[in-house]
């Protein structure tokens with residue numbers, strides 16, 4: 130049994146989601162190789178070579194892969210997949226974009242968003258916004274899998290010394306090209322990897338009021354998230370959205386402020402270790418999942434909380 | 439140009455679905471069904487493109503049991519011109535749905551295919567990407583804006599770090615994200631008109647597709663329950679609990 134894991138990176142840094150996907154790959158058993166595909170991504174491959182669980186790093190470093198366009202990258206992965214039993218990637222927007230395309234090229238199913246490996250062909254995954262956990266068994270000879278990163282603890286990333294091999298295959302499907310990217314710069318930890326997350330909802334009333342969360346986030350080293358309602362209202366950018374169709378988080382501490390607790394929001398945060406809810410409506414559904422609920426007006430509670438940290 | 443829109447019949451998003459006690463499947467008896475919210479956004483986008491004069495004809499397709507004709511009618515009431523129902527028993531997997539959609543694409547030759555990014559029942563997020571692979575088309579997934587210009591299309595995509603814009607050659611596949619548009623409601627006259635719009639029923643055999651099973655659902659279970667929490671009196675008690683009981687802050 131051998132597994133190819135697709136690394137998550139931005140040509141400069143290896144992203145932590147890779148380490149969670151590797152943890153799932155370890156559970157599959159057998160040897161693990163890693164693919165770093167990008168443009169100018171050599172340094173990422175070198176970093177990845179230090180991951181002890183990886184036996185070989187394939188580095189496909191070509192201009193045609195620089196922006197990781199699905200049309201080009203999927204051709205490469207499908208070609209490399211010939212010599213692997215499993216192909217695994219984190220269920221990030223990159224993995225979700227590319228992996229189903231790979232699966233279809235291989236004429237196999239994709240098993241999305243697994244949260245456990247029961248055996249080499251049996252997995253669990255949440256369906257219906259996480260209200261149900263399904264146990265599924267694959268009969269495909271080759272398995273294409275995406276991994277819910279919050280369900281697997283990251284593997285160690287130092288101490289190993291895998292061989293790095295250059296991949297020559299250069300696929301350019303000629304169907305798509307990169308135009309531009311707007312990536313938010315922030316000094317805060319990444320939402321999906323932060324150990325503390327504080328999220329605001331419609332109750333925040335406007336974007337300026339998110340400053341009330343920032344002061345607390347600074348003190349706790351927290352990432353800031355939001356409900357879809359807050360994103361839709363334009364309080365904060367879309368990449369803040371936590372939920373079924375946004376980001377899945379499972380920090381040690383999640384603080385929901387002015388969020389009612391719709392099913393779709395809970396789907397993205399209810400696996401957090403400790404949940405705090407601050408809401409002025411004592412019947413808000415968010416209190417059903419909160420370990421500590423504070424029924425209060427957030428405009429009073431937040432400054433108090435910041436002052437007492 | 440012609441737009442093809444794929445719509446799926448799913449449990450209404452307000453329903454909290456539960457696993458049956460024996461774990462055999464989810465409980466779907468007497469549950470309200472609806473068009474998948476992301477598919478509604480796909481229909482809306484096609485209608486807006488038609489209103490803007492970019493698209494001439496909107497064909498809507500749904501794959502499933504007879505009942506999914508309801509969702510096709512909903513899409514017709516929202517502004518689609520004609521429907522195709524691919525009649526299939528049970529719940530075909532995304533790869534099989536993509537193969538059937540490829541059959542429709544081959545026949546209809548649309549310039550643009552719009553799907554939802556994710557069905558809210560299976561939470562798969564696969565079908566559009568698979569269809570793109572099978573038809574060898576470009577894909578603009580998780581779209582929050584599309585701009586068509588001649589035989590090219592710019593798609594702005596929601597990605598983890600922010601937004602990305604890519605340029606695709608047409609014909610191409612788009613999957614919708616929530617912020618692409620806000621769907622309208624169907625008016626009563628349009629619902630009446632939709633009843634008279636053409637709706638063809640076809641079968642997988644018409645496309646030479648034999649439905650296969652790749653993944654079997656062995657059982658379903660509720661997610662782990664969270665232990666009941668408590669309400670704290672004030673901020674001071676909250677901070678005390680977080681420090682000394684939960685030990686998540688210092």
Ligand SMILES: Cc1cc2nc3c(=O)[nH]c(=O)nc-3n(C[C@H](O)[C@H](O)[C@H](O)COP(=O)(O)OP(=O)(O)OC[C@H]3O[C@@H](n4cnc5c(N)ncnc54)[C@H](O)[C@@H]3O)c2cc1C
Pocket residue numbers: 329330331332333355356357358359370371372373374375376386387388389390391392393394397407408409410413425426427428451475476558
């Ligand atoms: C297909 C689909 C996908 C979706 N995906 C997601 C998703 O991924 N993530 C997501 O979050 N949502 C998602 N939603 C939306 C979801 O259904 C809810 O509409 C949304 O989560 C509500 O956001 P909210 O809790 O901020 O707003 P509301 O439900 O309006 O709640 C606001 C809360 O703030 C409280 N409040 C107001 N003022 C104050 C105050 N001064 N002090 C204290 N509390 C106050 C109120 O009591 C209320 O409980 C999705 C919906 C659909 C249809």
Ligand SMILES: Nc1ncnc2c1ncn2[C@@H]1O[C@H](COP(=O)(O)O)[C@@H](O)[C@H]1O
Pocket residue numbers: 444445446447474476477480499500501502532535552553554555556557558560561562563564565566
């Ligand atoms: N049975 C179906 N009939 C029509 N369209 C479908 C069907 N299943 C999936 N789709 C389309 O594919 C999208 C993504 O679904 P999924 O890959 O299942 O998450 C949906 O929003 C639909 O546009």
